[in-house]
Amino acid sequence: MRSEQGKVGSGQPSSMDRRELLRLAGLSSLAMFARPALFGAEAEVDVDLMLTASPGETALLPGAPTQVWRFAGSLVKGPADTLQVLPGSYLGPVIRLRTGQRVRVRFVNKLGEASIVHWHGLDVPESCDGHPRLAIADGAEYVYEFTVTNRAGTYWYHPHPHMRTGPQVYRGLAGLVLVRDAEEEALSLPSGDAELFCVLQDRRFDRRNQLVYSSGGMMGGMDGFLGDRVIVNGQAETIRNIDTGWLRVRLLNGSNARIYQLAWSHGLQMAVIGGDGGLFERPRVQAALTLAPGQRADVLLDLSAIDAGTEVNLESRAFNEADAGRAGMMGMNSAVPNGAPLRVMTLRTRRHLAPPFQLPARLSAFDASWTVQGDARVRRVPLAFLGMQWTIGGRTFVMNEVAADEIVSAGSTHIWEFVNVAGRMGVQAAHPMHLHGRQFRVLSRNGSGSNSLRDGISDAGWVDTVLVLPGETVRVQVPFSRHLGTFMYHCHILEHEDMGMMRNFRVV
Numbered sequence: 001m002r003s004e005q006g007k008v009g010s011g012q013p014s015s016m017d018r019r020e021l022l023r024l025a026g027l028s029s030l031a032m033f034a035r036p037a038l039f040g041a042e043a044e045v046d047v048d049l050m051l052t053a054s055p056g057e058t059a060l061l062p063g064a065p066t067q068v069w070r071f072a073g074s075l076v077k078g079p080a081d082t083l084q085v086l087p088g089s090y091l092g093p094v095i096r097l098r099t100g101q102r103v104r105v106r107f108v109n110k111l112g113e114a115s116i117v118h119w120h121g122l123d124v125p126e127s128c129d130g131h132p133r134l135a136i137a138d139g140a141e142y143v144y145e146f147t148v149t150n151r152a153g154t155y156w157y158h159p160h161p162h163m164r165t166g167p168q169v170y171r172g173l174a175g176l177v178l179v180r181d182a183e184e185e186a187l188s189l190p191s192g193d194a195e196l197f198c199v200l201q202d203r204r205f206d207r208r209n210q211l212v213y214s215s216g217g218m219m220g221g222m223d224g225f226l227g228d229r230v231i232v233n234g235q236a237e238t239i240r241n242i243d244t245g246w247l248r249v250r251l252l253n254g255s256n257a258r259i260y261q262l263a264w265s266h267g268l269q270m271a272v273i274g275g276d277g278g279l280f281e282r283p284r285v286q287a288a289l290t291l292a293p294g295q296r297a298d299v300l301l302d303l304s305a306i307d308a309g310t311e312v313n314l315e316s317r318a319f320n321e322a323d324a325g326r327a328g329m330m331g332m333n334s335a336v337p338n339g340a341p342l343r344v345m346t347l348r349t350r351r352h353l354a355p356p357f358q359l360p361a362r363l364s365a366f367d368a369s370w371t372v373q374g375d376a377r378v379r380r381v382p383l384a385f386l387g388m389q390w391t392i393g394g395r396t397f398v399m400n401e402v403a404a405d406e407i408v409s410a411g412s413t414h415i416w417e418f419v420n421v422a423g424r425m426g427v428q429a430a431h432p433m434h435l436h437g438r439q440f441r442v443l444s445r446n447g448s449g450s451n452s453l454r455d456g457i458s459d460a461g462w463v464d465t466v467l468v469l470p471g472e473t474v475r476v477q478v479p480f481s482r483h484l485g486t487f488m489y490h491c492h493i494l495e496h497e498d499m500g501m502m503r504n505f506r507v508v
């Protein structure tokens with residue numbers, strides 16, 4: 001085995017002092033510095049994979065190939081179906097894991113600039129969380145090692161370097177992590193050809209098929225960057241051939257800034273069975289589903305009344321652009337602003353099948369592990385545009401800064417109250433607030449005035465990203481991780497994040 005330790009060391013940013021490095025090493029003795037030599041034996045992992053980020057090209061559109069950045073994976077050890085490469089896609093491989101597995105990922109950066117990988121939604125040690133201060137230089141390698149403690153669900157991975165998350169994700173650096181467990185398997189949900197995963201991203205291309213992106217200037221940073229067409233799973237082709245019957249569709253909004261309000265044609269309702277953190281206790285039947293950047297949804301669709309040869313469309317319904325925010329220059333950013341109706345994808349039905357599946361009344365017993373802690377202290381966290389910046393609690397991101405109200409005890413439960421207030425000149429936006437670490441619960445949502453995006457927000461189950469609409473106050477109950485160290489919480493509109501709408505919290 002090659003020595004990774006030297007490479008990890010060489011990848012540390014020069015700004016990290018030795019004391020910080022030693023502290024991290026101490027806290028994460030089983031993670032990035034896990035050296036077989038330290039234990040006198042080969043450290044046992046169930047899954048061992050390489051993940052290399054590098055520039056490449058893909059035949060996305062007719063004509064010239066598109067220059068992208070992407071993750072390429074290779075399996076060193078583990079079940080043969082751990083990695084699924086998507087043909088003709090710029091996305092990284094789908095990584096299929098199982099609760100309880102010990103996983104090692106050797107991330108190699110060949111991008112020509114610093115990067116680091118965040119495992120979005122997974123509760124992992126500090127050293128594996130992708131904090132920007134851990135970003136490694138071009139040519140360096142970073143070794144992640146963690147145990148999958150999350151429930152079955154749809155998670156994802158993407159870069160998290162300081163001020164460069166937006167452009168790196170936009171160029172193609174993202175991929176799905178699908179975790180399974182015994183509780184989910186016992187439900188025998190539609191699988192194989194009857195299970196789709198759909199990563200929704202909007203992109204803009206120039207006449208030579210090259211990606212167009214701008215995060216510079218006030219327009220990009222205030223509003224977030226919007227494309228003018230939807231790309232599904234990193235592929236331009238958005239038609240899927242399916243059989244009728246029951247279909248499971250796992251959705252991820254992997255867009256930088258676009259909010260979708262999803263609905264199916266033919267008056268089809270969807271049974272939403274899960275969100276960011278796995279299955280709900282019971283299915284929720286919805287006509288529309290609001291999905292903000294970073295969020296996932298697990299949906300069952302009953303197509304048994306649909307004839308073979310029918311085209312069923314997934315659309316993003318029209319909504320009032322101002323419901324996603326008023327940042328002054330809204331709409332000037334893209335030919336297709338937030339709220340413009342969009343065709344997301346088309347299901348073309350082939351044979352008529354009626355598999356023996358019934359929607360379970362009860363999906364999961366996991367909610368029994370949770371009760372509302374009504375007497376917990378509430379931390380108020382205003383979200384506002386102040387001093388020409390998006391702020392959290394009146395502050396912006398400082399690499400190693402943690403304020404007193406951002407320190408929590410390991411394993412403790414807190415209530416945080418996000419208050420989306422208008423900044424100067426009434427500037428405000430919908431902010432999908434993401435906490436690293438454990439999944440949390442939404443306790444309440446109080447909105448002033450009507451907002452068409454509220455229709456379609458479920459707030460059920462366990463989440464890691466909650467959409468806070470303009471003028472809303474959203475309370476969440478967070479059972480903080482038992483992993484010690486510094487983690488992040490931030491807006492998942494990537495241009496807001498890159499602009500500084502991010503803070504550290506520290507688990508002590």
Ligand SMILES: [Cu+2]
Pocket residue numbers: 390429430431432491492493496497501
């Ligand atoms: Cu935001």
